[in-house]
Amino acid sequence: MPRCLEWGQERHQECSEWKDEGESSCSDWDENCCDWWPCSWGCKLITWVCVAWVWVSNWVCVGWTWITTAICLVWDVVTTIVNAIIVTLESILGWVLDAIALVVELIFEIPYLGRLIKWLWNLITAIAWILASLVDALWGLIGIRPEKKLRICTIILRDENGNQVAATPYVVNLLQHAVEILRREANIRVIRLAPFEYDSGLAGDETVSEDWVQVDGGNSEADTLDVPCNASGFGADLGLTGTKLDFMATTKCFFGDFRRVVGYGAPITCFVIRTVPGDGGGCGSFGCGLWITDYITVRNQPCGGEGPQINRRVAAHELGHSGNLWHLDAASNTTNLMGVPWDGSDPPTMTRLSTWQILLWRASKHVTYF
Numbered sequence: 289m290p291r292c293l294e295w296g297q298e299r300h301q302e303c304s305e306w307k308d309e310g311e312s313s314c315s316d317w318d319e320n321c322c323d324w325w326p327c328s329w330g331c332k333l334i335t336w337v338c339v340a341w342v343w344v345s346n347w348v349c350v351g352w353t354w355i356t357t358a359i360c361l362v363w364d365v366v367t368t369i370v371n372a373i374i375v376t377l378e379s380i381l382g383w384v385l386d387a388i389a390l391v392v393e394l395i396f397e398i399p400y401l402g403r404l405i406k407w408l409w410n411l412i413t414a415i416a417w418i419l420a421s422l423v424d425a426l427w428g429l430i431g432i433r434p435e436k437k438l439r440i441c442t443i444i445l446r447d448e449n450g451n452q453v454a455a456t457p458y459v460v461n462l463l464q465h466a467v468e469i470l471r472r473e474a475n476i477r478v479i480r481l482a483p484f485e486y487d488s489g490l491a492g493d494e495t496v497s498e499d500w501v502q503v504d505g506g507n508s509e510a511d512t513l514d515v516p517c518n519a520s521g522f523g524a525d526l527g528l529t530g531t532k533l534d535f536m537a538t539t540k541c542f543f544g545d546f547r548r549v550v551g552y553g554a555p556i557t558c559f560v561i562r563t564v565p566g567d568g569g570g571c572g573s574f575g576c577g578l579w580i581t582d583y584i585t586v587r588n589q590p591c592g593g594e595g596p597q598i599n600r601r602v603a604a605h606e607l608g609h610s611g612n613l614w615h616l617d618a619a620s621n622t623t624n625l626m627g628v629p630w631d632g633s634d635p636p637t638m639t640r641l642s643t644w645q646i647l648l649w650r651a652s653k654h655v656t657y658f
């Protein structure tokens with residue numbers, strides 16, 4: 289079922305629940321009010337006004353729900369048609385633009401100087417596309433949120449001995465969880481970066497398969513297998529680590545390189561690495577997203593003798609950083625996707641997003657209609 293219709297049904301149910309609660313409050317007022325004249329007449333008048341207000345408010349709520357749902361569905365139809373044309377043209381002719389973008393990317397991959405230039409360029413494009421999304425954000429604020437898309441390319445690295453650092457089914461599991469969270473919470477469809485990849489807001493959820501995941505053909509070195517986060521991660525991205533990861537993203541996820549350069553619909557590369565050292569020693573964090581880069585890292589789990597539990601929300605969480613979101617205190621945000629720290633388990637309730645997070649994520653340069 290289209291997410292627009294699902295949201296419409298959910299909102300309609302909320303309107304009904306609000307109406308029931310309002311009628312109950314009016315009834316409670318009437319029962320507990322005075323029963324002597326003329327006070328009782330005044331009580332009845334207030335009760336009638338209360339009931340009328342509840343009914344009128346419910347009609348407005350239901351009416352607005354169907355209006356926003358209709359607009360959302362019409363926009364999904366329009367984007368489905370336009371996307372079919374754009375995807376076809378891009379799949380046939382976009383390779384020329386990608387080749388030109390590759391030259392620019394090679395400049396960005398020069399250690400330190402080139403990486404700084406790319407940081408600056410990514411900052412400019414991020415701000416530009418956020419500003420371009422202000423009208424869409426206003427739509428979202430009043431409940432009109434047609435489907436947008438996020439393109440992802442996933443690469444599992446090999447260690448020094450040529451072994452995959454993580455099993456492909458495990459990575460598919462992480463990606464599927466991210467697909468479900470983003471569509472349910474923000475109406476963002478995560479799609480595989482590939483030519484002729486058609487999608488529609490009128491369709492159901494994406495199903496992740498092993499075709500979404502590629503394994504690096506060569507043996508990686510320690511600086512790309514064990515990639516730190518936070519301040520150390522920024523330092524690593526400025527140096528050879530960032531150069532190597534960005535080169536892999538540019539060459540192994542070549543289709544769509546021009547989007548990386550212009551920013552609009554820039555694909556995110558998800559590198560599955562061995563560890564994220566530095567956060568308390570050992571295997572460190574579950575993953576890392578630096579926002580200023582076009583890639584995230586997710587480590588293999590379990591790691592270093594950890595228990596069998598898997599944090600399935602980590603890919604969605606790190607994609608959230610690429611989508612303009614930051615960490616929240618888990619103690620006061622017990623159900624939020626961006627809540628930290630967690631205890632290493634997989635809390636099934638920590639997958640929700642607030643309205644402001646949804647609007648920020650949908651305004652990201654990585655999340656677009658076309």
